[in-house]
Amino acid sequence: METGVAFSVKDLYFKYPTSREDTIKGVSFDVHEGEIFGLLGPSGAGKSTTQKILIKLLEDYRGSIEYFGKDLKSMDSSFYEEIGVGFEVPVHFSKLTALENMRFFSGFYRKTADMQELMERVGLWEYRDVKVGEYSKGMKVRLNFVRAMLNKPRVLFLDEVTNGLDPKNARIIKDMIAEYRDKGGTVFLSTHLMNDVEQLCDRIAFCVDGRLVEISTPRDLKLKYGKREVRVEYREDGNIASAAFPLEDIGYNDEFLGLLRSGKVETIHSGETTMEEIFIIVTGVELK
Amino acid sequence: MSSLKKLIAGELKRLVRYKILPVSLATVIIWIVLFLFISEREAREIAPLLIFVDVAAMSILLLGASHHLEKQEGTIRSMMVMPGSPGQILATKTVASMVLALESAVATSAALFFIHGVTFNYAALLLFVTIAGAAHAAIGFALSLRSRDFTSMLGLLMAYMFLFTIPSILFHFDVIYAKYEWLLMVSPSHATNHLITSAVSGNFKIGMTIAGCLYLVILAAVLFKFAVYPRFKDNAARG
Structure with missing residues (x-):
């Protein structure tokens, strides 16, 4: 089955205003619709910067990025109706309950997922009235994932999505990601957890010093390097x-x-x- | 409801839940208690200074506390990836800061009336507090965005107060001669102090009042456009 291209990145360069040299140095890759694309690399390699560019947190890049055929720079804030972002660190109001947090964020989207279903699935529904500040690290990570899924995104960006989770909860999240992909969702996963990569990614790219040095499927990489x-x-x-x-x-x-x-x-x-x-x-x- | 209205509603709710509004109210209660023990003349003299301190210092302090807490919680970054613009997020936080300034002005005015029967030009006071509140929200943001954490923000605030706020307080107590007031108007703190004092005393110097208003409006616009907005986006992206 022919699939579309969610993101087409060509000759991407990016330099932080305070840096002397480019952080991203001529990166090109495609993320296909309906795949889980993993971006791997050591700390400081440019993974987070690449993701921040794709989610429009950083804008002064050179090169071209197309999102489903449209120039990313031409997209307005309605772009955020279509993407979900799961940050590595907790991003919630600690003095509000989990449900209050989710209600606040979901209020900004035209299309929303069933909050109860999502929270039940990750085991947080019974703790919905607890302030997020009282949550454990693992609970906050799970709530981050719910936050990312709130708007039924077309493309999901996940950063170290299972970091800090016990094996059971990591499994639940990974199952949900795989189900999301199977229903046609596209995932851009940035991680250093190789278990996640092996179990989830359809294709992976290795980022080293701002350049992509390898893009392939996990199977082909194993054959190549094994x-x-x-x-x-x-x-x-x-x-x-x-x-x-x-x-x-x-x-x-x-x-x-x-x-x-x-x-x-x-x-x-x-x-x-x-x-x-x-x-x-x-x-x-x-x-x- | 538009994104901006939802953002403002959320911000106001958090002012209460994070106890920022209650803390601000507690400060006003201290002023109210003070009014009980002083004469009408003294109250009328000191009231502008109390409102001025709330607008020019407390609002910066509370905005800084809120900014660094949200930075720690990562919530600004989360808001940056939802429909709505960074400008709307900034506008929301400015409104919240102005609400704190207005709350203080309204409560102090009410206390003056109920305790001493003092009335004055409330419309002028609210207008001036709104303008000064916006300018000091911009100053608060500029200081917060240039500081690593709340402690370093306090250091910057102290330096700012030493340069701009303390001379204005000294002027209020006649330590600085009146002939230097035009010079002092360069200080946003003193422009604010002058406007609030005019509204409460009813003694308007038209030229200085217009200059003060224009200065604070232009200062707020320039700071938001060139010092706050670009850095706010950059800070949110860097996390």
């Missing part, structure tokens, strides 16, 4: 031993086949690499 081999762990004389076999002609590899027939095999893994290893290879920066 080893084409099968690693086998087996028991020998009471000890665990391991051996690696090239994938080429593996069906004719007598040593490998003999090991399979021996019944000593305990684990078999293909040599695909993890996203974390790919991140380190591509960006040259260790994840913390």
Whole structure:
């Protein structure tokens, strides 16, 4: 099925007024409608700046950005009717209750989602009358996500969306994001959490020092950076031993086949690499 | 309801919930108690100074507190990505600041009337407080946006008061000669002090009153356009 392009970014450059050099240095990429596009990179690489440009918080950029075929600079504030933004840090009035916060923000949109349904889904409905200042970090993160979804956005921007969540709540949020994508929504995800990337992203881009150094699908990246081999762990004389076999002609590899027939095999893994290893290879920066 | 009306309604609600309005009212109550213990003549003399302090210093202080709290909470950034313009958000916060200034002027005027039976030109006072409130909201924003946190904002406010507010208070108590008043009118604080004193005393110097009004209106416009608006957007984007 042919899909449209939500964002088309060409030769994007951006310099902060107080900086000597460009923070974004000639970035080009497309975000397709109905995909989850992940932007990865070490701190200070330009991820947040790119996202701020796309959500029109920063405007003095060079290059072109089209939003569903329209010049982003020509879009007025009605642009915000169509996008939802989930910030990494909490963005709520701490002395107001969660429901008061959501009512305040939803009041500005023509089209709104079912607030109760969203809050129930992330487990906050029963705490709706509690002041946000009394919320835990995880609850504030979940409320951020609800805030981003309030206007039934066409494009959702999420920054470190599961950071600070326990595995159960992270799963709920990721399921909701996947469902949103399956219904045709577009997601621009910026994160350093490789679990999120593996589980959610259809395509990812690596940003290093203001440039995109790699754009591909997680699968293709794993194939590109992984080893084409099968690693086998087996028991020998009471000890665990391991051996690696090239994938080429593996069906004719007598040593490998003999090991399979021996019944000593305990684990078999293909040599695909993890996203974390790919991140380190591509960006040259260790994840913390 | 338009975005601006919703923003203003939300802002006024938060003035109460964040206890900014109650704190402002508490200050006025202190003034009211003071009126109970002084004569009508003394009350009439001191009232303009109390309203002036509320408009020229308290409103900056409360606006700074509110700005830095919202910066900490990230709510300005959240408002920047919803329908509505940064100009509307600024206008809302200016209205809230003016509400505080007007609340103080109205409560002080009411106290003067009920305690001492003092009346004066209320329309002029409200007009002057509105103009001065807008100018001092712009000054408050300019100081807040140039400070890292509330503590450093207090430092800037102290410096501002030392330069502009204290000389005006000294003038009020005749420490500075009247012949220097035109010079003092360069200070937004003194322009405000002059206007409020005129309204309460009924002693209008037409030239100086018009100059004071024009100066504060132009100052507010220039500050909002060149010092506040660009920096407000930049600050919100940087978070």
